[in-house]
Amino acid sequence: MCLRLRGAVFAVFLVASLGASAQVIAPTAPSERIPNLDKLKDELKAYHDCTGSYGCYTRDLDLQADRAIMFLKQRAAHKRPGEKLALVLDIDETTLSNYPEMVAAGFAYDVARFEAWEKEAKAPAIGGTLRLYKAARRLGVSVFFLTGRPESDRAATVADLHAAGFDGWQELILRSASEANSTAVIYKSGERARIAGKGYRIVLNVGDQWSDLRGKPMAELSVKYPDPFYFIP
């Protein structure tokens, strides 16, 4: 319908409506279909706190962690002679939760503010991943943390992992300066190739971003955690 005709139809509608009740909402802009940012933030909080209509974040995390644990137990039971099994874990929103900082920042990402939060080393563990981690340790599966955090965050990340209950990992891999401009897929798949090149069989990879999981080599099983809070391409 052309704009002029639409306007005429609305005018007729308006006159008829005013005659009936004098309570009319004018046609809205198409952009009204874009989710409202404040309402989205409320939805995120409700999902995290398990009070909204989108389900329960912790329950969804636990479900994925349980799938990972079940697979790891079965795979370890069928380990071939000489195999060195490896679990690759992302850190942010997979192993450690930055939710307290996200809420405090109103879900905005400010690099300086986020780095200060990281340096405090008080991000809590994601419970399901701690269970998965302990299962891997019991099963003799080597754990590689693979994070997009820069190498300069190593000390704070180690301190946070220990404080959150993670000990005895095989390797903690952070972005070197030469990898700073790589996409997450290129950087992480490259590091997985390096792990495989050392003779490890990556049986399981867990991350909250698709870019944690895509690219070759892939793990035998890749597990995607929910993360409606941010997106890393």
Ligand SMILES: [Mg+2]
């Ligand atoms: Mg992450």
